[in-house]
Amino acid sequence: MSADPSPRAVEVRRSARRRRTVSAYREGERTVVLIPARMSEAEEKRWVGVMLDKLAAQETKRTLGDAELTERAERLSEQYFGSRARPRSVRWVTNQNTRWGSCTPAEGSIRLSHRLQGMPEYVVDYVLLHELAHLLVPGHGARFWQLLEAYPKTERARGYLEGVVAAERLPAPTAPAPAIPSSVPAARDE
Template sequence: MSLLSGTVRPVSGEREGTVEVRRSRRRVRTVNAYRDGERTVVSIPARFSAAEEAEWVARMLARLAAKERRRRPSDDELMARAQDLSERYLGGRARPDSVSWVGNQGRRWGSCSIEQRTIRISSRVRGLPSWVIDYVILHELVHLLHPNHTAAFWETLAVYPRADRARGFLDGVAFADERSGRDRLAPSDTDDRSPEADEPPSAATD
């Protein structure tokens, strides 16, 4: 891409950060935007006027924010989703007292405290496809029924039709994180698991 210039300026609103506008001679009609850490990059055609730039930056920021709201449910929405997943796939048998986002999961996608009946989902999962988030939540819900990764645990979790695909997706994310030098993430785990728990060969767990 042939870039002419980049403008960086602060952006206020729902998500604080900076926006970098990149003008390209090759870009004729299309406008693109993506998050890069705390920065938002918006690529526009070189011919855009200042007014068109301002209009499209605002439009693309709004689109990104709407997309992120759909992919980043609140704690209350997580709880509602967990209840729905329990009803759909587990006959309503798994009933957590709370489901929340946390930022201290380290290598885990999520965790489940059996005694407190609390489920914590890593904030690193936010923004992943909804069917992957559902898998992580359901994984932790099944731990309320089967604390360890026994054959019964995996048989119960297998009712989720995208289980294998979601595990593969998470393995891919973990591999990418490892290659980029970040801490390697592993699939979700329970706090109260015994070390001898059985696991299927295809599941990469701690």
């Protein structure tokens, strides 16, 4: 697998005045993580990962419009398929509740489920690439999966989506029975 195509530099800034909080923000092409000076290297590494995930989640929640989704698909096609997959339209839809995306190769149209909105970028990118691959290869045969091998986060994204589906199938948690306050005497059989 190859590295992330657009890694950002991470700068960790330690502060003696900072006691317990950790924060992060984007500064151009760099991510700055602010941590307490006393933090160990292991804690630093863990918190950098946590903060990068939080920033990515915040950025993904900014919903892409259909025009941005189309631009993203074109960029992904260029990067992974040499611009061979050329969709005529890419848009969000609200009528796909059992699929993450769909493609009509004859029309060159790609539709992504609104349920993907707010998921990490790499997951949306994977679903876009999956549908773009269908513009080149119908079905899910060996040639189709070969195309998707170029995307380094294919397995991670598939695992994420499988987890979402599994979580949706879990029964809703039941509320525990209310505790009896200690100031109220328990009933006694006489």
